Amino acid sequence: MKDFGSDKKNVVQANLDAQKIAFAPIMFQAAKSLRNLGILKYLFDNNRGSIETISEALDLSIYGVKVLLEAGLSLEMVYLKDNEFILTKTGYFILRDKMTNINMDFTQDVNYLAINHLEEAIVSGKPSGLKELGDWDTVYIGLSELPEKTKKSWFDFDHFYSDYTFPEIMPILFGNNPKSFLxxxxxxGKFSMQCAKYNPTVNITILDLPGQANVARKNIAEAGFEDRISAIDTNLLDNSIPFPKGNDIIWMSQFIDCFSLEEIYGLFRRAYEAMNDDTCFYILETFWDLQKFQASTYSLHATSLYFTAVANGNSQMFHSEDILKVIEKAGLVVDEIHEIIGMSHTLIKCKKRAV
Ligand SMILES: C[S@@+](CC[C@H](N)C(=O)[O-])C[C@H]1O[C@@H](n2cnc3c(N)ncnc32)[C@H](O)[C@@H]1O
Incomplete structure (x- = not known):
């Protein structure tokens, strides 16, 4: 791995950052309450506001508005001038930025209670926090049964990042006019349906767990793509089940982060066995070492811990080198790498290594 990070902060800054960590869950709830109770919106709409005017306008107690706005000062979401509070740029991000809101809702609805079991998950290698959401071995088995609000926050989080990549991905994938796609x-089925719209002749097969494959089949039928897209129920962790052969493209998007490196090796080997010399195997992932912005790396490191405590206990958002090693070991070669697709993804195109 390349070097990363340093220890150049002065002691005062380091101490402040340590307190931010020490109080993070409390301050997260303060930020969320400022957003959900309408205080940030009031400040945005009115440019500024005193505790009294906000309390009256929103029908909240003076005490409640006061403690939240005072926390907001330390969070640097608001600042105080002439006894009135004014929204900062950070406050605006918490109020309006779509990605920030999706991340906050994912943290609250999927992770907040579960992450309290992180230590146990690290020691046991099991997603010990998942019991806060339901009684499944992995979150993927329970996805279609999650409580509505939790389900919405999970899918919003998942779709937001991959949706961003679609427009850039399509011309790359369909450049050679592939006939079939796994x-x-x-x-x-969201991505497969986008592909079917983009290319009027391509045939697509989806592989997923029964719960998800059922949802995909329903969506595909509603969109009228049953003649070109099918979904197969499968447990992709079972190395004895081969991948269907004969596809021009094998596609794994935001998928390998759901597995350990050993499991990914099993997936790549089955991809290899299903490929011929012309098959293109594409992997779309967010690698924490290939990000342009610190905010992205921070989000990916945090998301890794969701995999540890909630999703399955053994996967993460990877360093690119981890995956490049598995590609090599599985008998594949990297043909192309497209860095920063969408907001934070990397697209790796692999071929079978010539023997
Ligand atoms: C993070 S989602 C990615 C979805 C989509 N490819 C995208 O780019 O948004 C991971 C998908 O892998 C599926 N999955 C996870 N474990 C699986 C398993 N053991 N067998 C089959 N599918 C699995 C999940 O059900 C889920 O649909």
């Missing part, structure tokens, strides 16, 4: 971990 969407491994195709989820609700």
């Amino acid at each position: 969407d491994v971990g195709g989820n609700t």
